Amino acid sequence: MARVINSRKACTVNPLKMSQPIGGALAFMGVSGCMPVLHGSQGCTSFGLVLFVRHFREAIPLQTTAMNEVATILGGLENIEQAILNIVKRANPQLIGICSTGVTETKGDDVEGYLQLVRKRHPELDDLGIVYVSTPDFKDAFQDGFARTVTKLIQTFVPEDIPSRRAPQRVNVLAGCHLTPGDIDELRDVIEGFGLEPTFLPDLSGSLDGHIPEDFTPTTLGGVTKQDIAAMGGAAWTIAIGEQMRGAAKTLEARAGVPFELFDRLTGLQPNDDFVGFLARINGRPVPLKFRRQRGQLVDAMLDGHFHFGGKRIAIGAEPDLLFGISQWLTEMGAEVAAAVTTTASPLLEKVMTEEVVVGDLEDLETRAAGCDLIITHSHGRQASERLGVQLYRMGLPMFDRLGAAHETSIGYRGTRDLIFKIGNLFIAQTHEPTPDTWRGESAAPGTPLASDPDIPPAH
Numbered sequence: 001m002a003r004v005i006n007s008r009k010a011c012t013v014n015p016l017k018m019s020q021p022i023g024g025a026l027a028f029m030g031v032s033g034c035m036p037v038l039h040g041s042q043g044c045t046s047f048g049l050v051l052f053v054r055h056f057r058e059a060i061p062l063q064t065t066a067m068n069e070v071a072t073i074l075g076g077l078e079n080i081e082q083a084i085l086n087i088v089k090r091a092n093p094q095l096i097g098i099c100s101t102g103v104t105e106t107k108g109d110d111v112e113g114y115l116q117l118v119r120k121r122h123p124e125l126d127d128l129g130i131v132y133v134s135t136p137d138f139k140d141a142f143q144d145g146f147a148r149t150v151t152k153l154i155q156t157f158v159p160e161d162i163p164s165r166r167a168p169q170r171v172n173v174l175a176g177c178h179l180t181p182g183d184i185d186e187l188r189d190v191i192e193g194f195g196l197e198p199t200f201l202p203d204l205s206g207s208l209d210g211h212i213p214e215d216f217t218p219t220t221l222g223g224v225t226k227q228d229i230a231a232m233g234g235a236a237w238t239i240a241i242g243e244q245m246r247g248a249a250k251t252l253e254a255r256a257g258v259p260f261e262l263f264d265r266l267t268g269l270q271p272n273d274d275f276v277g278f279l280a281r282i283n284g285r286p287v288p289l290k291f292r293r294q295r296g297q298l299v300d301a302m303l304d305g306h307f308h309f310g311g312k313r314i315a316i317g318a319e320p321d322l323l324f325g326i327s328q329w330l331t332e333m334g335a336e337v338a339a340a341v342t343t344t345a346s347p348l349l350e351k352v353m354t355e356e357v358v359v360g361d362l363e364d365l366e367t368r369a370a371g372c373d374l375i376i377t378h379s380h381g382r383q384a385s386e387r388l389g390v391q392l393y394r395m396g397l398p399m400f401d402r403l404g405a406a407h408e409t410s411i412g413y414r415g416t417r418d419l420i421f422k423i424g425n426l427f428i429a430q431t432h433e434p435t436p437d438t439w440r441g442e443s444a445a446p447g448t449p450l451a452s453d454p455d456i457p458p459a460h
Helices: 020-028 042-056 069-074 077-091 102-107 111-121 142-157 181-193 226-234 243-256 269-283 289-309 320-332 362-368 379-388 412-430
Strands: 003-006 034-039 095-100 129-133 167-175 197-201 235-241 260-263 313-317 336-342 356-359 374-377 392-394
Touching (some): 020 095, 020 142, 034 077, 069 102, 077 095, 077 111, 111 129, 129 142, 142 226, 142 243, 167 181, 181 289, 235 243, 243 260, 243 320, 260 269, 269 289, 289 412, 313 362, 320 336, 362 379, 374 412, 379 392
Parallel strands (some): 313 374, 336 356
16 A cells, blocks of 8 residues: 655655646536636636647637636626626636636635626526636646536536436446556447447547538537537446546536446456456446457556566656546556656555655655656656656657547547557667677676687687
8 A cells, every 4th residue: 555645845846746627627528519718817728728739739618707806806796797798708618617817716706606696697598518627727637627628518518317217338437547548448438348338528539539520619619518418318338547536526426326346447357458448337337358468468468568568667647637647557557656746636546566756746746756667657757767768658738749639549449559659669668688798697696708708718
């Protein structure tokens, strides 16, 4: 069991974490026809916009209430009202998702009250979905803002009604922020392979998977619709991926009586066996042949790769759910998690197979990664990697110096198999190939002359 340590430094050096509003905005981007809005200054939104554009390399819908010093002191009612009216006029969204920021949370804006006044003044907004989420960026982190937004979407659109009949083939999937659009596509393929009909919340694979639309739209390009969310109460099961989704799953269960099963990770052999077994059990069907074959391929990849993973020391910096999933899998492959740094509290942190987990920054990771064989974190870890001379495997968000971040897949039988190959190949590339000038022989003691030493007589 790991010891969880909170960094007590006076300042953050090379931040690892991102703020709650950014996490909330990303969750809104998985809803069709949505316009995410940050209730704060223009600078807050600009930083988030640049981060998402560099990571996904797509046009990102993100607006602001453009709070200035005076509006912050007097209150943001006028700014919120004007922002909503302008967005409706120019973008005609199905949903406006508003996330608070530190400046408006410090002021104490009653945004829920503001929205009631705006609706009274403008009855033409009756059919418009407006969801407000409190996401102060001076506490918690990206994962927390994402989770709170998913919960608020359920509270807003799923009726408090337990249906008398449920659709046995329909399942809800609450996808945590550690899942890429590629991961969600893989999940959909597996679930549909059992004849089930999944509804993903949020569905980033529909909006941020890099497709080119036929027509330009200023809102999100795809994803789950408001109607889909409202119908989640009639599903037979809810599948929550990641500990961060536990609260949303409980909320859906309380509102509509939908039972849930939580999987804290889907990277590795045993977690996917459990997942596939669960799908077979709820659908009453045997596991399809293609998944049996994929499992066999993963086992073979583990046999091929464990020679290269065994004994390797790895440093990881990531959000809690991603840190837990990858660290457990690496331990199962024979590697050692020598350093683990994360962004926010989670009940999973004590379960990480390492001595300590630090809630801190990339400087904390760098000081602990000396002597490791690999660093796993997002693109902001590249400077630490260069200084230490330790190879970096980029994982998480943001990943702005590599192509294809949205399509990276690390879950399921196939995703885990490919991850073994990618990281295993990094280890192979680091392996020193002996030459006649460097080989001493297995039994040679330290200090034994090299085979090319002129004092050693030649072999006959």
